[in-house]
Amino acid sequence: MLEFDVLDFSCSHFGSEHTMYIEQLYTNCLAEAAYYVESAGEAVIIDPIRETEAYVEMAASRGATIKYVLETHFHADFVSGHLDLANATGAEIVFGPGAEPNYPIHQAKDGEILRVGNVTVEVLHTPGHTPESTCYLLRDESGKAHAVFSGDTLFVGDVGRPDLLDGKMTKEALAGMMYDSLTTKLAPLADDVLVYPAHGPGSACGKNIGKETWSTMGQQKASNYALQPMTREEFVGKLTHGLAAPPRYYFKDAAINQQGYAALKEVLAKNIQALTLAQFNEAVASGALVLDTRTPDEYEASHIPNSLNVGIDGTYAWWVGTLVDIATPLVIIANAGRETEAVTRLARIGYENVRGYLGGGFATWAKANSNGASVVSIDPQDFPAKYQAGLPVLDVRNHGEFDNGHIANAINIPLGELEARLPELDKSGKYLVHCAGGYRSMVATSILRQHGFNNTVNVRGGFGKMKQYCEDAVVLPAAELV
Helix, strand or coil, X not given: CXXXXXXXXXXXXXXCCCCEEEEEEEEHHHCEEEEEEEECCEEEEECCCCCCHHHHHHHHHCCCEEEEEECCCCXXXXXXXXXXXXXXXXXXXXXXXXXXXXXXXXXXXXXXXXXECCEEEEEEECCCCCCCCEEEEEXXXXXXXXXXXXXXXXXXXXXXXXXXXCCCCCHHHHHHXXXXXHHXXXXXXXXXXXXXXXXXXXXXXXXXXXXXXXXXXXXXXXXXXXXXXXXXXXXXXXXXXXXXXXXXXXXXXXXXXXXXXXXHHHHHHHHCCEECHHHHHHHHHCCCEEEECXXXXXXXXXXXXXXXXXXXXXXXXXXXXXXXXXXXXXXXXXXXXXXXXXXXXXXXXXXXXEEEEECCCHHHHHHHCCCCECCCEXXXXXXXXXXXXXXXXXXXXXXXXXXXXXXXXXXXCCHHHCHHHHHHCCCCCCCEEXXXXXXXXXXXHHHHHHCCCCCCEEECCHHHHHCCCCHHHEECCHHHCC
Protein backbone atom coordinates (compact mmCIF):
# COMPACT_ATOMS: atom_id res chain seq x y z
CA MET A 1 0.00 0.00 0.00
CA LEU A 2 1.15 3.54 -0.69
CA GLU A 3 1.72 5.96 2.15
CA PHE A 4 -1.36 7.99 3.07
CA ASP A 5 0.23 11.21 1.86
CA VAL A 6 -0.51 10.05 -1.68
CA LEU A 7 -4.17 10.57 -0.76
CA ASP A 8 -5.58 13.86 0.46
CA PHE A 9 -8.22 13.41 3.13
CA SER A 10 -10.95 15.97 3.63
CA CYS A 11 -13.66 15.25 6.13
CA SER A 12 -17.08 16.18 7.36
CA HIS A 13 -17.63 15.13 10.98
CA PHE A 14 -20.86 15.00 12.91
CA GLY A 15 -20.81 14.96 16.68
CA SER A 16 -22.95 13.47 19.40
CA GLU A 17 -26.14 15.15 18.20
CA HIS A 18 -25.85 13.08 15.00
CA THR A 19 -25.08 9.46 14.33
CA MET A 20 -23.31 10.02 11.02
CA TYR A 21 -19.65 10.26 10.15
CA ILE A 22 -18.63 11.12 6.58
CA GLU A 23 -15.13 11.32 5.21
CA GLN A 24 -14.05 12.17 1.68
CA LEU A 25 -10.89 10.38 0.55
CA TYR A 26 -9.53 12.32 -2.39
CA THR A 27 -6.83 10.99 -4.70
CA ASN A 28 -5.13 13.89 -6.45
CA CYS A 29 -3.54 12.04 -9.35
CA LEU A 30 -6.94 10.69 -10.41
CA ALA A 31 -8.93 13.74 -9.30
CA GLU A 32 -11.17 11.10 -7.69
CA ALA A 33 -13.21 11.16 -4.51
CA ALA A 34 -14.24 8.06 -2.60
CA TYR A 35 -16.38 8.26 0.52
CA TYR A 36 -16.58 6.58 3.91
CA VAL A 37 -19.99 6.87 5.57
CA GLU A 38 -20.66 5.43 9.01
CA SER A 39 -23.52 5.19 11.49
CA ALA A 40 -23.86 3.14 14.67
CA GLY A 41 -21.00 0.79 13.86
CA GLU A 42 -21.93 0.15 10.21
CA ALA A 43 -20.14 1.73 7.25
CA VAL A 44 -20.42 2.00 3.50
CA ILE A 45 -17.67 2.83 1.03
CA ILE A 46 -18.66 4.67 -2.13
CA ASP A 47 -16.54 4.43 -5.31
CA PRO A 48 -13.31 3.08 -3.77
CA ILE A 49 -10.02 3.21 -5.64
CA ARG A 50 -8.06 0.03 -6.20
CA GLU A 51 -5.96 0.21 -3.01
CA THR A 52 -8.45 -0.81 -0.35
CA GLU A 53 -6.35 -0.93 2.82
CA ALA A 54 -7.19 2.67 3.74
CA TYR A 55 -10.90 1.87 3.93
CA VAL A 56 -10.41 -1.33 5.88
CA GLU A 57 -8.07 0.39 8.35
CA MET A 58 -10.42 3.33 8.79
CA ALA A 59 -13.34 1.08 9.65
CA ALA A 60 -11.21 -1.00 12.01
CA SER A 61 -9.87 2.08 13.80
CA ARG A 62 -13.43 3.27 14.38
CA GLY A 63 -14.78 -0.13 15.38
CA ALA A 64 -17.12 -0.30 12.41
CA THR A 65 -18.06 -3.04 9.95
CA ILE A 66 -18.20 -2.27 6.24
CA LYS A 67 -21.68 -3.37 5.18
CA TYR A 68 -21.90 -2.14 1.59
CA VAL A 69 -19.62 -1.06 -1.24
CA LEU A 70 -21.72 1.33 -3.34
CA GLU A 71 -20.74 1.88 -6.96
CA THR A 72 -22.23 4.82 -8.82
CA HIS A 73 -21.41 3.30 -12.24
CA PHE A 74 -18.75 1.38 -14.16
CA HIS A 75 -15.90 3.84 -13.90
CA ALA A 76 -13.95 4.57 -17.06
CA ASP A 77 -11.01 6.46 -15.57
CA PHE A 78 -9.79 4.05 -12.90
CA VAL A 79 -10.12 0.46 -11.76
CA SER A 80 -12.41 0.48 -8.75
CA GLY A 81 -11.57 -1.44 -5.59
CA HIS A 82 -15.02 -2.88 -5.06
CA LEU A 83 -14.06 -6.53 -5.69
CA ASP A 84 -10.97 -6.53 -3.48
CA LEU A 85 -12.82 -4.62 -0.76
CA ALA A 86 -15.76 -7.03 -0.80
CA ASN A 87 -13.40 -10.01 -0.68
CA ALA A 88 -11.52 -8.51 2.25
CA THR A 89 -14.56 -7.53 4.33
CA GLY A 90 -17.54 -9.58 3.18
CA ALA A 91 -19.35 -6.36 2.25
CA GLU A 92 -22.06 -6.52 -0.39
CA ILE A 93 -21.39 -4.76 -3.70
CA VAL A 94 -24.29 -2.57 -4.80
CA PHE A 95 -24.92 -1.18 -8.27
CA GLY A 96 -28.01 0.57 -9.54
CA PRO A 97 -30.49 -0.55 -12.22
CA GLY A 98 -29.05 -1.67 -15.54
CA ALA A 99 -25.65 -2.80 -14.31
CA GLU A 100 -24.74 -6.26 -15.57
CA PRO A 101 -21.30 -7.20 -14.19
CA ASN A 102 -19.70 -10.62 -14.43
CA TYR A 103 -19.67 -11.11 -10.64
CA PRO A 104 -22.27 -11.26 -7.87
CA ILE A 105 -23.81 -7.95 -6.77
CA HIS A 106 -26.94 -6.59 -5.21
CA GLN A 107 -28.65 -4.79 -8.06
CA ALA A 108 -30.68 -2.10 -6.34
CA LYS A 109 -33.99 -0.81 -7.63
CA ASP A 110 -34.68 2.86 -8.19
CA GLY A 111 -35.99 4.26 -4.91
CA GLU A 112 -34.76 1.31 -2.85
CA ILE A 113 -33.73 2.11 0.72
CA LEU A 114 -30.53 0.70 2.22
CA ARG A 115 -30.15 0.92 6.00
CA VAL A 116 -26.77 1.74 7.51
CA GLY A 117 -26.86 1.92 11.29
CA ASN A 118 -29.38 4.62 12.19
CA VAL A 119 -29.39 6.31 8.78
CA THR A 120 -30.63 5.34 5.33
CA VAL A 121 -29.36 5.55 1.77
CA GLU A 122 -31.89 5.97 -1.02
CA VAL A 123 -31.00 4.69 -4.48
CA LEU A 124 -31.57 7.30 -7.22
CA HIS A 125 -31.16 5.88 -10.71
CA THR A 126 -29.73 8.76 -12.77
CA PRO A 127 -28.77 7.53 -16.25
CA GLY A 128 -26.96 9.95 -18.55
CA HIS A 129 -23.24 9.63 -18.00
CA THR A 130 -23.85 5.90 -18.42
CA PRO A 131 -27.12 3.94 -18.48
CA GLU A 132 -26.49 2.40 -15.04
CA SER A 133 -25.34 5.63 -13.36
CA THR A 134 -26.83 5.94 -9.89
CA CYS A 135 -26.68 8.53 -7.11
CA TYR A 136 -27.08 7.70 -3.42
CA LEU A 137 -29.11 10.03 -1.19
CA LEU A 138 -28.10 9.89 2.48
CA ARG A 139 -30.83 10.65 4.98
CA ASP A 140 -30.08 11.26 8.65
CA GLU A 141 -31.69 9.48 11.59
CA SER A 142 -34.76 11.73 11.33
CA GLY A 143 -35.19 10.96 7.64
CA LYS A 144 -34.01 14.38 6.44
CA ALA A 145 -32.00 14.40 3.20
CA HIS A 146 -28.44 15.29 4.18
CA ALA A 147 -26.12 14.56 1.24
CA VAL A 148 -26.19 13.11 -2.25
CA PHE A 149 -23.25 11.08 -3.52
CA SER A 150 -23.60 12.05 -7.12
CA GLY A 151 -20.91 9.96 -8.83
CA ASP A 152 -20.29 11.22 -12.35
CA THR A 153 -23.83 12.51 -12.76
CA LEU A 154 -23.35 15.88 -11.06
CA PHE A 155 -20.01 17.62 -10.46
CA VAL A 156 -19.23 21.02 -9.05
CA GLY A 157 -20.03 23.29 -12.00
CA ASP A 158 -20.50 20.47 -14.48
CA VAL A 159 -22.09 17.10 -15.22
CA GLY A 160 -20.72 13.82 -16.53
CA ARG A 161 -19.86 13.60 -20.20
CA PRO A 162 -22.24 11.45 -22.29
CA ASP A 163 -19.80 10.00 -24.82
CA LEU A 164 -18.03 7.14 -23.03
CA LEU A 165 -20.04 4.13 -24.21
CA ASP A 166 -17.80 3.44 -27.21
CA GLY A 167 -20.64 3.59 -29.74
CA LYS A 168 -23.16 1.51 -27.78
CA MET A 169 -25.38 4.58 -27.42
CA THR A 170 -25.13 7.99 -29.01
CA LYS A 171 -24.00 10.92 -26.90
CA GLU A 172 -27.23 12.68 -27.80
CA ALA A 173 -29.33 9.81 -26.41
CA LEU A 174 -27.34 9.76 -23.18
CA ALA A 175 -27.47 13.56 -22.90
CA GLY A 176 -31.25 13.36 -23.10
CA MET A 177 -31.26 10.80 -20.31
CA MET A 178 -29.03 13.13 -18.27
CA TYR A 179 -31.51 15.96 -18.71
CA ASP A 180 -34.30 13.77 -17.34
CA SER A 181 -32.15 12.60 -14.42
CA LEU A 182 -31.17 16.10 -13.40
CA THR A 183 -34.67 17.45 -13.81
CA THR A 184 -36.57 14.71 -12.01
CA LYS A 185 -34.09 13.33 -9.46
CA LEU A 186 -31.52 15.95 -8.44
CA ALA A 187 -32.96 19.42 -9.08
CA PRO A 188 -35.90 18.75 -6.70
CA LEU A 189 -33.52 18.14 -3.77
CA ALA A 190 -33.42 20.83 -1.08
CA ASP A 191 -30.83 23.56 -1.37
CA ASP A 192 -29.03 22.52 1.83
CA VAL A 193 -28.35 18.96 0.62
CA LEU A 194 -24.60 18.46 0.31
CA VAL A 195 -23.26 17.34 -3.08
CA TYR A 196 -20.40 14.86 -2.94
CA PRO A 197 -19.25 14.04 -6.52
CA ALA A 198 -16.83 11.35 -7.65
CA HIS A 199 -14.40 13.80 -9.28
CA GLY A 200 -12.85 17.21 -8.89
CA PRO A 201 -10.83 19.52 -11.15
CA GLY A 202 -8.58 17.87 -13.68
CA SER A 203 -10.79 14.88 -14.39
CA ALA A 204 -11.73 14.28 -18.02
CA CYS A 205 -15.08 12.77 -16.94
CA GLY A 206 -16.56 16.25 -17.32
CA LYS A 207 -15.86 19.15 -19.68
CA ASN A 208 -14.96 21.82 -17.13
CA ILE A 209 -15.26 20.65 -13.52
CA GLY A 210 -14.97 23.36 -10.87
CA LYS A 211 -12.11 23.63 -8.41
CA GLU A 212 -14.02 22.49 -5.32
CA THR A 213 -14.53 18.82 -4.46
CA TRP A 214 -17.97 19.26 -2.84
CA SER A 215 -20.84 21.72 -2.87
CA THR A 216 -24.54 22.06 -2.04
CA MET A 217 -27.56 21.64 -4.25
CA GLY A 218 -28.40 25.31 -3.73
CA GLN A 219 -25.01 26.42 -4.98
CA GLN A 220 -25.23 24.12 -7.97
CA LYS A 221 -28.74 25.21 -8.88
CA ALA A 222 -27.50 28.79 -8.82
CA SER A 223 -24.25 28.37 -10.76
CA ASN A 224 -24.04 25.07 -12.63
CA TYR A 225 -24.90 25.61 -16.31
CA ALA A 226 -26.52 22.17 -16.53
CA LEU A 227 -29.10 23.00 -13.85
CA GLN A 228 -30.30 26.25 -15.42
CA PRO A 229 -33.76 26.42 -17.04
CA MET A 230 -33.60 25.23 -20.64
CA THR A 231 -35.36 22.86 -23.01
CA ARG A 232 -34.25 19.30 -23.45
CA GLU A 233 -32.93 20.14 -26.93
CA GLU A 234 -30.93 23.10 -25.62
CA PHE A 235 -29.44 20.93 -22.89
CA VAL A 236 -28.43 18.18 -25.32
CA GLY A 237 -26.74 20.76 -27.52
CA LYS A 238 -24.80 22.28 -24.61
CA LEU A 239 -23.70 18.95 -23.16
CA THR A 240 -22.52 17.44 -26.42
CA HIS A 241 -20.72 20.54 -27.73
CA GLY A 242 -16.95 20.85 -27.40
CA LEU A 243 -16.21 17.40 -26.03
CA ALA A 244 -12.53 16.58 -26.39
CA ALA A 245 -11.60 13.00 -27.23
CA PRO A 246 -11.45 10.91 -24.04
CA PRO A 247 -8.19 9.25 -23.00
CA ARG A 248 -7.66 6.01 -24.86
CA TYR A 249 -7.78 3.85 -21.74
CA TYR A 250 -11.27 4.92 -20.65
CA PHE A 251 -13.16 2.29 -22.62
CA LYS A 252 -10.78 -0.43 -21.38
CA ASP A 253 -11.23 0.51 -17.73
CA ALA A 254 -15.01 0.54 -17.99
CA ALA A 255 -14.83 -3.01 -19.37
CA ILE A 256 -12.42 -4.09 -16.62
CA ASN A 257 -14.77 -2.79 -13.94
CA GLN A 258 -17.68 -4.62 -15.51
CA GLN A 259 -15.88 -7.89 -16.20
CA GLY A 260 -13.76 -8.15 -13.04
CA TYR A 261 -10.01 -8.16 -12.47
CA ALA A 262 -7.13 -9.80 -10.64
CA ALA A 263 -6.49 -8.85 -7.02
CA LEU A 264 -4.21 -5.83 -6.71
CA LYS A 265 -1.70 -7.66 -4.52
CA GLU A 266 -1.26 -10.27 -7.27
CA VAL A 267 -0.71 -7.59 -9.90
CA LEU A 268 1.85 -5.73 -7.80
CA ALA A 269 3.69 -8.92 -6.90
CA LYS A 270 4.15 -9.57 -10.62
CA ASN A 271 4.93 -6.01 -11.71
CA ILE A 272 7.12 -4.64 -8.94
CA GLN A 273 10.29 -6.40 -10.04
CA ALA A 274 13.80 -4.95 -9.91
CA LEU A 275 15.45 -5.77 -13.24
CA THR A 276 19.14 -6.17 -13.86
CA LEU A 277 20.52 -4.18 -16.76
CA ALA A 278 20.63 -7.36 -18.85
CA GLN A 279 16.97 -8.11 -18.08
CA PHE A 280 16.04 -4.51 -18.79
CA ASN A 281 17.82 -4.54 -22.15
CA GLU A 282 16.19 -7.84 -23.04
CA ALA A 283 12.73 -6.44 -22.30
CA VAL A 284 13.42 -3.36 -24.43
CA ALA A 285 14.75 -5.52 -27.26
CA SER A 286 11.54 -7.56 -27.16
CA GLY A 287 9.39 -4.44 -27.58
CA ALA A 288 8.86 -2.95 -24.11
CA LEU A 289 8.50 0.83 -23.94
CA VAL A 290 10.84 2.64 -21.57
CA LEU A 291 8.72 4.86 -19.32
CA ASP A 292 10.94 7.43 -17.62
CA THR A 293 9.12 8.79 -14.57
CA ARG A 294 11.79 11.30 -13.48
CA THR A 295 11.30 15.05 -13.50
CA PRO A 296 11.47 17.02 -16.76
CA ASP A 297 14.76 18.56 -15.63
CA GLU A 298 16.34 15.17 -15.01
CA TYR A 299 15.08 13.85 -18.33
CA GLU A 300 16.38 16.95 -20.09
CA ALA A 301 19.90 16.43 -18.76
CA SER A 302 20.20 12.82 -19.91
CA HIS A 303 17.90 9.94 -20.75
CA ILE A 304 17.65 6.65 -22.61
CA PRO A 305 17.04 7.23 -26.33
CA ASN A 306 13.42 6.60 -27.43
CA SER A 307 12.10 6.63 -23.86
CA LEU A 308 8.85 8.38 -22.95
CA ASN A 309 9.02 10.91 -20.15
CA VAL A 310 5.92 11.19 -17.96
CA GLY A 311 7.01 12.62 -14.64
CA ILE A 312 5.58 10.92 -11.57
CA ASP A 313 5.04 14.24 -9.81
CA GLY A 314 2.42 15.34 -12.35
CA THR A 315 -0.81 13.73 -13.52
CA TYR A 316 1.29 10.69 -14.27
CA ALA A 317 -1.18 7.82 -14.59
CA TRP A 318 -3.68 9.92 -16.53
CA TRP A 319 -1.11 10.90 -19.15
CA VAL A 320 0.23 7.36 -19.48
CA GLY A 321 -3.35 6.22 -19.99
CA THR A 322 -3.89 8.93 -22.58
CA LEU A 323 -0.72 8.33 -24.57
CA VAL A 324 0.10 4.62 -24.25
CA ASP A 325 -2.04 1.66 -25.24
CA ILE A 326 -3.04 -0.41 -22.21
CA ALA A 327 -1.55 -3.57 -23.73
CA THR A 328 1.91 -2.05 -24.30
CA PRO A 329 4.63 -3.75 -22.22
CA LEU A 330 6.44 -1.24 -20.04
CA VAL A 331 9.74 -1.00 -18.19
CA ILE A 332 10.13 1.75 -15.64
CA ILE A 333 12.90 4.22 -14.92
CA ALA A 334 12.27 5.72 -11.48
CA ASN A 335 14.23 7.46 -8.79
CA ALA A 336 15.09 5.46 -5.69
CA GLY A 337 12.08 5.00 -3.45
CA ARG A 338 9.52 5.84 -6.15
CA GLU A 339 9.47 2.48 -7.97
CA THR A 340 6.51 0.97 -6.10
CA GLU A 341 4.54 4.16 -6.45
CA ALA A 342 5.21 4.29 -10.20
CA VAL A 343 3.89 0.77 -10.69
CA THR A 344 0.97 1.07 -8.29
CA ARG A 345 -0.37 4.25 -9.84
CA LEU A 346 -0.38 2.49 -13.23
CA ALA A 347 -2.29 -0.42 -11.73
CA ARG A 348 -4.92 2.04 -10.51
CA ILE A 349 -5.90 2.61 -14.14
CA GLY A 350 -5.53 -1.01 -15.23
CA TYR A 351 -2.00 -0.86 -16.66
CA GLU A 352 -0.68 -4.23 -15.56
CA ASN A 353 1.74 -5.16 -18.36
CA VAL A 354 4.77 -3.82 -16.48
CA ARG A 355 7.86 -6.00 -16.83
CA GLY A 356 9.56 -4.26 -13.90
CA TYR A 357 11.84 -1.32 -13.15
CA LEU A 358 15.55 -0.95 -13.71
CA GLY A 359 17.33 -1.57 -10.43
CA GLY A 360 19.41 1.45 -9.52
CA GLY A 361 17.42 3.63 -11.90
CA PHE A 362 18.87 5.68 -14.73
CA ALA A 363 22.32 5.67 -13.14
CA THR A 364 22.58 1.93 -13.80
CA TRP A 365 21.94 2.44 -17.50
CA ALA A 366 24.19 5.53 -17.75
CA LYS A 367 27.12 3.71 -16.14
CA ALA A 368 27.08 1.12 -18.90
CA ASN A 369 26.22 3.38 -21.85
CA SER A 370 27.83 6.43 -23.38
CA ASN A 371 25.02 7.24 -25.81
CA GLY A 372 22.58 8.94 -23.47
CA ALA A 373 20.30 11.49 -25.12
CA SER A 374 19.51 14.99 -23.90
CA VAL A 375 17.02 17.74 -24.66
CA VAL A 376 17.85 21.27 -25.76
CA SER A 377 15.86 23.65 -23.56
CA ILE A 378 15.76 27.40 -23.15
CA ASP A 379 14.59 29.64 -20.33
CA PRO A 380 11.48 31.75 -20.98
CA GLN A 381 13.45 34.99 -21.16
CA ASP A 382 15.37 33.54 -24.12
CA PHE A 383 12.20 32.72 -26.03
CA PRO A 384 11.66 36.15 -27.71
CA ALA A 385 14.98 36.06 -29.56
CA LYS A 386 14.32 32.55 -30.91
CA TYR A 387 10.75 33.49 -31.85
CA GLN A 388 11.79 36.69 -33.59
CA ALA A 389 14.36 34.69 -35.54
CA GLY A 390 11.45 32.88 -37.15
CA LEU A 391 11.41 29.53 -35.34
CA PRO A 392 7.89 28.03 -35.37
CA VAL A 393 6.12 27.56 -32.02
CA LEU A 394 4.36 24.31 -31.10
CA ASP A 395 1.87 24.81 -28.27
CA VAL A 396 0.76 21.48 -26.76
CA ARG A 397 -1.83 22.91 -24.37
CA ASN A 398 -5.51 22.10 -24.76
CA HIS A 399 -7.63 24.08 -27.20
CA GLY A 400 -9.38 25.96 -24.40
CA GLU A 401 -6.07 27.05 -22.90
CA PHE A 402 -4.89 28.16 -26.32
CA ASP A 403 -8.05 30.18 -26.90
CA ASN A 404 -7.51 32.00 -23.60
CA GLY A 405 -4.13 33.31 -24.75
CA HIS A 406 -1.33 32.14 -27.04
CA ILE A 407 1.73 33.17 -29.01
CA ALA A 408 0.86 34.67 -32.38
CA ASN A 409 1.09 32.14 -35.22
CA ALA A 410 1.71 29.23 -32.83
CA ILE A 411 0.69 25.75 -33.96
CA ASN A 412 -1.73 24.30 -31.42
CA ILE A 413 -1.68 20.50 -31.16
CA PRO A 414 -2.80 19.32 -27.70
CA LEU A 415 -0.52 16.71 -26.17
CA GLY A 416 -3.19 14.03 -26.31
CA GLU A 417 -3.50 14.52 -30.09
CA LEU A 418 0.19 14.93 -30.84
CA GLU A 419 1.18 11.46 -31.98
CA ALA A 420 -1.80 11.16 -34.34
CA ARG A 421 -1.08 14.59 -35.84
CA LEU A 422 2.67 14.28 -36.34
CA PRO A 423 2.22 14.18 -40.15
CA GLU A 424 1.16 17.84 -39.93
CA LEU A 425 4.68 18.76 -38.78
CA ASP A 426 7.98 18.93 -40.63
CA LYS A 427 10.31 16.28 -39.23
CA SER A 428 13.36 18.33 -40.20
CA GLY A 429 11.91 21.53 -38.72
CA LYS A 430 13.11 23.18 -35.53
CA TYR A 431 10.15 23.83 -33.21
CA LEU A 432 9.93 25.76 -29.96
CA VAL A 433 7.73 23.45 -27.85
CA HIS A 434 5.83 24.74 -24.84
CA CYS A 435 2.83 24.04 -22.62
CA ALA A 436 1.50 25.92 -19.58
CA GLY A 437 4.26 25.17 -17.08
CA GLY A 438 6.81 22.80 -18.58
CA TYR A 439 5.50 19.34 -17.68
CA ARG A 440 3.56 18.51 -20.84
CA SER A 441 6.13 20.09 -23.15
CA MET A 442 8.77 17.60 -21.99
CA VAL A 443 6.34 14.73 -22.51
CA ALA A 444 5.69 16.11 -25.99
CA THR A 445 9.42 16.49 -26.67
CA SER A 446 10.01 12.86 -25.74
CA ILE A 447 7.26 11.80 -28.18
CA LEU A 448 8.70 13.96 -30.93
CA ARG A 449 12.17 12.49 -30.37
CA GLN A 450 10.75 8.96 -30.57
CA HIS A 451 9.50 9.81 -34.06
CA GLY A 452 12.66 11.42 -35.38
CA PHE A 453 11.99 15.09 -34.63
CA ASN A 454 15.50 15.81 -33.44
CA ASN A 455 15.60 19.59 -33.70
CA THR A 456 12.99 20.50 -31.12
CA VAL A 457 13.68 23.04 -28.38
CA ASN A 458 11.77 22.83 -25.10
CA VAL A 459 10.76 26.10 -23.42
CA ARG A 460 11.05 25.82 -19.64
CA GLY A 461 8.31 27.34 -17.54
CA GLY A 462 5.76 27.27 -20.36
CA PHE A 463 3.30 29.97 -21.36
CA GLY A 464 2.88 31.08 -17.77
CA LYS A 465 6.46 32.38 -17.74
CA MET A 466 6.93 33.13 -21.45
CA LYS A 467 4.18 35.71 -21.79
CA GLN A 468 5.86 38.21 -19.47
CA TYR A 469 8.89 38.33 -21.78
CA CYS A 470 7.00 38.63 -25.08
CA GLU A 471 3.84 40.59 -24.41
CA ASP A 472 3.75 41.96 -27.96
CA ALA A 473 3.49 38.42 -29.35
CA VAL A 474 0.68 37.24 -27.04
CA VAL A 475 -2.79 36.97 -28.56
CA LEU A 476 -5.57 37.32 -25.99
CA PRO A 477 -9.33 36.73 -26.36
CA ALA A 478 -11.14 39.70 -27.87
CA ALA A 479 -12.80 40.55 -24.55
CA GLU A 480 -9.39 41.08 -22.96
CA LEU A 481 -8.08 43.35 -25.71
CA VAL A 482 -10.35 46.31 -24.92
